[in-house]
Amino acid sequence: GRHLIEPGDFQLNEIESIMQLADNIIADPEGYSLVCKGKLLASLFYEPSTRTRFSFEAAMLRLGGEIIGFDDPNNSSVSKGESLGDTIRTIECYSDIAVIRHPREGTARLVSKFANEMPIINAGDGGHEHPTQTLTDLLTIRKFKGGCDNHVVGVCGDLLFGRTIHSLVKMLNRYKGVRFVFISPTELKMPTHILNQLDSKTYNETTSLDEVIGELDILYMSRVQRERFVSEEEYLRLKNYYILDKKKMKGAKQDMIVMHPLPRVNEIATEVDEDPRAVYFTQAKYGMYVRMALITKLLGVEDRK
Numbered sequence: 001g002r003h004l005i006e007p008g009d010f011q012l013n014e015i016e017s018i019m020q021l022a023d024n025i026i027a028d029p030e031g032y033s034l035v036c037k038g039k040l041l042a043s044l045f046y047e048p049s050t051r052t053r054f055s056f057e058a059a060m061l062r063l064g065g066e067i068i069g070f071d072d073p074n075n076s077s078v079s080k081g082e083s084l085g086d087t088i089r090t091i092e093c094y095s096d097i098a099v100i101r102h103p104r105e106g107t108a109r110l111v112s113k114f115a116n117e118m119p120i121i122n123a124g125d126g127g128h129e130h131p132t133q134t135l136t137d138l139l140t141i142r143k144f145k146g147g148c149d150n151h152v153v154g155v156c157g158d159l160l161f162g163r164t165i166h167s168l169v170k171m172l173n174r175y176k177g178v179r180f181v182f183i184s185p186t187e188l189k190m191p192t193h194i195l196n197q198l199d200s201k202t203y204n205e206t207t208s209l210d211e212v213i214g215e216l217d218i219l220y221m222s223r224v225q226r227e228r229f230v231s232e233e234e235y236l237r238l239k240n241y242y243i244l245d246k247k248k249m250k251g252a253k254q255d256m257i258v259m260h261p262l263p264r265v266n267e268i269a270t271e272v273d274e275d276p277r278a279v280y281f282t283q284a285k286y287g288m289y290v291r292m293a294l295i296t297k298l299l300g301v302e303d304r305k
Ligand code: CP
Pocket: 048, 049, 050, 051, 052, 053, 124, 133, 261, 262, 263
């Protein structure tokens, strides 16, 4: 099977083809309503989720497929000590595709080795990667900015633990003329192993959102990832470091877009939601369509339309 564990697993032309299919599905959802008839998706969430889980499940149902999963991972046999490898081998006996979210980095890659035919999709592994959020983000950028090349992209918040950010930066780095402005407290800077993958001329780092907001075409906000902190005190000290409000938005370009993978806590004031530049709920909506496209491609059922 073909897996999606991190952005590098797909060539840029394959990513573009998923985007194109997502566009086709948005234009004609009825046309795709049976392409996954008879197919089963296993939804394996070992960590909380709202958007990723429901958008995957909604995607499979809207493609005419069906889903299985546990309400609570404590109700699976992993709580009796079963390995995830054995779990995946078992799930493969009766599923066509599996989506897994797990708090431990590398879990999706690890379990993919136990799947013979069944594609595995990484729905987030600890602070590491979240590639289907990246597909959602790319579709949003294409829709609002016409394409992914030549943008100045501000990435703000918890750049250390934010897996959506790690996947997005690696992906956007493959497009032409993208420049990054990394905005974070010094304690939550972008990890060196990711900075090392970038050309040093393509990014700068700062702690001040106010100083750079006027340069940005895209501002990607993120939540301080409480669940990854060792010290609650450190989390409490950093959690409200950036709060994007109407006043800050006055300094931004008229055509800048504000993105956020959600969930948000305090980092975007709700007063910003009514600003036409705030696109994060549309971004969440695109999540279902892009996952419909991904499932269709991985199952090879596009021609059933
Ligand atoms: N963006 C995202 O992954 O949201 P959930 O954690 O709610 O799935």
